[in-house]
Amino acid sequence: MPSYYRPATLTDxxxxxxxxxxxxxxxxxDLFPSTDRQExxxxxxxxxxxTGLRGVSRTDAGWRIGATTTWSDLLAAELPPAxxxxxxxxxxxxxxQIQNAGTVAGNLCNxxxxxxGVPPLLALDAEVELTGANGARRLPLARFLTGVRQTQRRTDELLTAVLVPEAATRGSSRFLKLGARKYLVISIAMVAVRQHVVDGAIEDxxxxxxxxxxxxxxxxxxxRRLIGCPVDGLSxxxxxxxxASCLSPISDIRADGPYRAGAASELLRRALDDLGDRP
Known part of the structure; x- marks a missing residue:
């Protein structure tokens, strides 16, 4: 029996x-670094x-991001400010090099x-499409991820796409990340913020x-508390x-829980300030 398969169709x-x-x-x-052998x-x-698993496309319901879409593909795509x-x-x-190879689905399934990629997709109300021999099903990303290295993907399923509803593509957005150095770093804390402003107040x-x-x-x-508040001074x-009350901060070699909670709060305030400064 072969040990390597590279089919051209989803059915195969x-x-x-x-x-x-x-x-x-x-x-x-992610797969190779987690392997403790040469193969x-x-x-x-x-x-x-x-065919059809790579790329970003507009649909009647919103946007579809194929499973093998790379981070470089996303950077090159024409997308709304959200x-x-x-x-x-x-x-x-x-x-x-990692952005050229790494895929959106791999980031989620890992x-x-x-x-x-997870906080921005959560803030976009993303769903995942899981396809198996008996058909496809959809799950909110928040339900798909169940723990560290744990998801709701069944062993006979592939994550075939990430779906973003049209209603979540309004407004502008910001991502901020804190790490021990500026580049090539695993984050201590990161935030994604999307806001839609109408007449100077937060609508969404x-x-x-x-x-x-x-x-x-x-x-x-x-x-919920920020809906209707003036955008000025929102942070x-x-x-x-x-x-902190919304989080369960973890402690590891990079930072302890209380530090992470404080960092997340500060990043949220900075992201909101950045969005408030944008036209």
């Missing part, structure tokens, strides 16, 4: 997956040749608490924080205590 890929339970490979920027163990299913935070996070995913807002919990989270209570309404 799902057949291989059902028959072999193969390891799914795309950019391999991947067991059958490997390379999904990069599957996606600026996703592009800013794409520019923070490792080096340019399910690292520090995955740069999304606040997401990553690297501060087992999975990135939306700050729903704080969002003053974000307190350390309220932001």
């Amino acid at each position: 890929a799902l057949g291989v997956l059902a028959e072999t339970g193969a390891v799914i490979a795309a950019g391999c920027t 991947l163990a067991g059958p490997v299913l390379d999904i990069t040749a599957i 996606f600026t935070m996703l592009k800013e996070s794409a520019a923070e995913v490792g080096s340019v 399910a690292s608490p520090a995955a740069d 807002i999304a606040l997401a924080v990553g690297s501060c919990s087992a999975v990135a989270v939306r700050l729903r209570d704080l969002e 003053d309404l974000v307190t350390d205590a309220e932001a």
Whole structure:
């Protein structure tokens, strides 16, 4: 039996997956570093040749980001200002070489608490499309991610696309990240903010924080409180205590929990200030 498969169709890929339970490979920027040997163990299913899985497209319901879309693809795509935070996070995913190879679906399926793409996609109300032999299903990204390196993907499914609804593409956005150095860093805390302003007041807002919990989270209570508030001085309404109450900050070699919570609050305030300064 072959140990490496690179089918050209989704049907063939799902057949291989059902028959072999193969390891799914795309950019391999997470897969290879997590492998403690010179080669991947067991059958490997390379999904990069599957027609239709790569690229960003507009749909009647919003936007579709194919599973094998790379971070460089996202940076080059023409997208509304609400996606600026996703592009800013794409520019923070490792080096340019990593951005050229790493894929959106791989970033989500790896399910690292520090995955740069997750907070912006949460703030865009993204859903994932999971496809198996019995058809496709959709899950909100917040439900898809269940823990550190844990997702709701079944062993016979592929994550085939990320879907962003039209209603979440209003307004402008900002992504900020704190690490121990400026470049090529795993974050201590990161935030994604999207806001839609009408007549000087917040009509819609999304606040997401990553690297501060087992999975990135939306700050729903704080969002509700900010609806209707004047955009001027909005950052003053974000307190350390309220932001921390929405998080379960983790402690590791990079930072302890209290430091992470305080950093996340400050990043939220800076992101809101940055958006307030934009025309």
